[in-house]
Amino acid sequence: MQSFQDINTASLLETLVSLVAAFILGGLIGLERQYRQRTAGLRTNVLVALGASIFVDMASSLTGSEGAVRVVAYVVSGIGFLGAGVIMREEGNVRGLNTAATLWCSGAVGACTGAGLVIEAAMGTLFVLAANTLLRPVVDKINSQPLDVQSAEVTNTVYVVTSSERQKEALALLEKELEDLHYPTRDLEVHPFGGENVKIEATLAATSVNGAVMDLIVEHLAALPMVRQAYWSASTTE
Template sequence: MLAIQNINLISLLDTLVSLTTAFVLGGLIGFERQYRQRTAGLRTNVLVAVGAAVFVDMANRLGGHEGAVHVVAYVVSGIGFLGAGVIMREEGNVRGINTAATLWGSAAVGAAAGADLILEAVMGTLFVLAANTLLRPIVNSINRQPLDIISVEVTNTVYVIANRESQKGVLAILEGELERCSYPIRNLDIHAFGEDDVEIEATLAATSVEGVELDALVQRLAVSPTVRQAFWSPSTTE
């Protein structure tokens, strides 16, 4: 039987090393994504890395180096469909691009492991992790700087509804919370909301925000007895 004839313990050991490497390195990349509660987390990145390693290792064994190169090309193009599935558009904000790029990196790591390029796979993992961790503070610092232009492509606004008599106190709380999160206010509007309430609209100067931080911020505002309602929303301007 051909299946029995294809059993090669040396080749099987080589495959084990490749898949184990892909599993561990994909797990490292996925752990960082899972920790930040992204769309594609630990299991997804491991599956992408191991899947890429299986295909490349199989092609390397059946078709040699040339066959492996062809499969790598298919992995590069095919992973784009998986990445597109985690990209979402929400009211002008496009989310998930970084997650899709991370999946692409996991596939590259897996392909390198499948091609028996273990050190290259380790190096690729380190660079993917560095992009997602070491560069994050720099990106956040840049994104939170106020813009000099009047209109931007995407703006984010925090809305607070409060009693008219508590307006000053609520405004102070809102400004304090935004300052603590390093989100400077670009524009502030206050207008009547019904007979007894006012709505405070604080448009942020930062064009990129962490949705989790703003969710937590409005939750802290909402527990205040002087706040009737608090929420935030992204919007686009032409």
């Protein structure tokens, strides 16, 4: 009963304002993500914003601003682990980075509301939405341009996973497949992959390749009986 006797109406009102703001602002960010059918949509972004707001508000009520600052640091790292859960690697491509970054920003918005910085949280929400919407055409425009190989070094790598017993056979077939299509290898590396498998990494000498041709190569390799998995990726460095 002591908890009911210690109720502070003014403090409860501030908490209510913080939670409502976190709910609305996190919902705005989540709506954009839900519309694009991303992994972390409306409910996830709202919950992240609310959770951050609750933690910061609680710390502020118990220990003041110094305690709130310490909790904010833990909230940032905690949401980082949550964001890592939505990042996926599929066939050499990393997906979900933007979704993870958006969750991180939702947490920051929630932390602002928990600290009573509602105006700052609203401003942050607007900039997050702008980054996810207004910058999209710019990114699409840049990605549609041909790669300038003079300003960026491109490395194309083909990966083949096979059993240790059939490593030499798979290696010879990989080299032959690439050379027949005029994509000679610059470097070949073999790494252990699991208990009984190995992963062959064939780095191509060519800096520019035809993506459709590379897709056909890995599709043909993946169909071979000794190949467990085949994919390719391209990376650039400034």
